[in-house]
Amino acid sequence: MKKFKFRFSRRAFAYPYMIFLLVFVVVPLVIILINAFLDDNGKLTFANFAEFFTDAGGGLTVLGNSLIIGLVTTVICLAIGYPCAYLLAKYHASSRVLVLLFILPMWVNFLIRTLSTKAIFMALDVKLGMGTVLFGMVYNYLPYMILPLHTTLVSIDHSYIEASEDLGADKISVFLKTVLPLSLSGILSGVTMTFIPAISTFAISEILSSSKIFLFGDAINMHFSKTTNSFGVGSVMSLVMLVLVVVSNVIVNLTSKDEEVKSAL
Amino acid sequence: MDDKIIEIKNVSKSYSDKPVVKNISLSIRRGEFVTLLGPSGCGKTTTLRMIAGFEQPTSGTILFNGEDITLLPPHKRNINTVFQKYALFPHLNVFGNIAFGLKMKLVPDGEPVEKRGKTVQKMRHLTKAEIADKVNSALKMVDLEDYGHRSVNSLSGGQQQRVAIARALVNEPQVLLLDEPLGALDLKMRKDMQLELMQMHKQLGITFVYVTHDQEEALTMSDTIVVMREGEIQQIGTPNKVYDEPANAFVADFIGESNILSGTMVKDFCVEISGHKFECVDKGFKFNEPIDVIIRPEDIRIVPTDSDNCLVEADVLSCVFKGDHYQVTALTIGDERNEIVIHDNVEVNVGDRIGLYIKPFDFHIMHQARLINELEGEIWEENVVYFCDGKFPCVSSLPEGTKVRVKVDFDDVELTDDEEDGTIGASVISAIYKGSYWQYIVRTDTYYDFFVDNDYEWSIGDRVGIKIAPEKIILEEVKDEEV
Structure with a gap:
């Protein structure tokens, strides 16, 4: 029998991480995959898929809602984030502190942030509902939109803008025909970094709507909680989520194939 | 128009x-x-x-x-x-x-x-x-x-x-x-x-x-x-x-190769370089005005030392074949020796004594950009003068606070390799070889450009220190009315 001989090479430095990946990423994924095909008694079944895709437990509706809310959140984040990132990039030298101010909320745990937001809304006597949930989502994910946009906009070579002016473009045309297309990769990664977490988020909607609005993340969370104990359906939903993430990433990577800035996810 | x-x-x-x-x-x-x-x-x-x-x-x-x-x-x-x-x-x-x-x-x-x-x-x-x-x-x-x-x-x-x-x-x-x-x-x-x-x-x-x-x-x-x-x-x-016809030494140095030498116009149509007098076609300069002379390497002919055309003799330092010509470097003889680059199509040996001939038309003579470094300063205390953000020791009995005009000759400005060794620091912004020495322009951090004649070699962009011997600083009191 051939003996396995351990040779210490540079590759060895990767082993700890490989083991980490195996234990904490691959194994859980496999468990989820297996769980999706098991019923409560541990027998092989497709019932979990049937339950989810026939919307028996309202899973599809929740997914639909989540996608819509995720989309609206992303659009609002882009609408606020792009002008912010653009101005920050334009007045580059003096804007370091400003960028920091936009990023600063990311340093506070998002649960604390969300609970404080709720407290403020309560104090102001604002009715919790869709409006407050969207506010919470935008507030939470705006930095993830601004950061990649700012990075891309700052790295646009000024000579492109000059070339554009030189060829007869006024300020609006320079923006529409040069800056905007050149920042497309930033928009894409900003959108992915906002949209994917937004559809899978939990807690924000629960806290900021007093559990009236229920999103996909909340649904998965609920299925795995002790009271419902329906791991099978929860696993199917996790897989659906996974497929959505993979699909979004593939789309982003395809569209920004030639660009230097790939999706940061 | x-x-x-x-x-x-x-x-x-x-x-x-x-x-x-x-x-x-x-x-x-x-x-x-x-x-x-x-x-x-x-x-x-x-x-x-x-x-x-x-x-x-x-x-x-x-x-x-x-x-x-x-x-x-x-x-x-x-x-x-x-x-x-x-x-x-x-x-x-x-x-x-x-x-x-x-x-x-x-x-x-x-x-x-x-x-x-x-x-x-x-x-x-x-x-x-x-x-x-x-x-x-x-x-x-x-x-x-x-x-x-x-x-x-x-x-x-x-x-x-x-x-x-x-x-x-x-x-x-x-x-x-x-x-x-x-x-x-x-x-x-x-x-x-x-x-x-x-x-x-x-x-x-x-x-x-x-x-x-x-x-x-x-x-x-x-x-x-x-x-x-x-x-x-x-x-x-x-x-x-x-x-x-380059307008000045900088243009001559920047465009093509050239020999740039210092000389004086002793009279119209006659220039003196390192003790040798040459016929030229320029006139209208002041008597004994220091000038820059530019001679293109291809305008210098190598002739036998006993030829009538021989204007000055020189010793060959090197001779390099360049395809369509030989590039010869030679050192003129005399008290003050200048290094000259010549492009000619005759081959010479290192150590040969050769004669050089230059047509009067090929001496390009131009005014020097500046004859002396001159700037404004102030007496800091006894025997110390303040200019370019530096306190220079000098020889002066003028009272503290007197505004003065400071003059320093090109070759009285000393450059030091280490910026710290000088009274003030400066960067070399121009270096032109003038046959036997380098003429530098060094810019102080207060944006005054010193012209410096120096035997040693620095590169453009080098940081150097500037030192001036106290007795070489010429001071003139500036009367208030003049300011």
């Missing part, structure tokens, strides 16, 4: 108080190929960018066809630019890049019509077919007919260059600005593109303003060369004139 297309009048530009272009004036004739030539940081690119409209002068005006365009934004100028790194849009293909300007363009649509007493000209964008026609003929002009659909990143440097030229020329500008466009190409490609650009200039008949630091490129391509240094124009002239 209406054949001037661009007139730059007393234009200066500073960035946060640091002057980059200093009061330059220049006229460019319609159809001319003008090259702005100079070392990096001489203000040539800034000048070009002001013509393009990317920068606005701090003072002065720029006229285009007689109209003031100083403050006109770039997109309203009928001028296009070929950028140094091409700046081709990566999100557009070759066709899209070239069509960019055309899509922005508005052309008159039909005859002007009278409307409520005003003549109104309707404008329209070019049609797709018109754009395609123009782009295709532009591609044809730069020999890239089948490249329209290609992504710009898939092109070689030379091809990108052509696209950049096509993109600018397709808009039919009256002036084409080129900012070191050949800098990124290899030597062979550069030579080809030089010829092609000259061809295009001839065919299109439009004005080219070309920026380069490559003197050979400038001499090859231009109708007129504008030599710049430190934000100032040193000389404007045809390539022949700039080469044969």
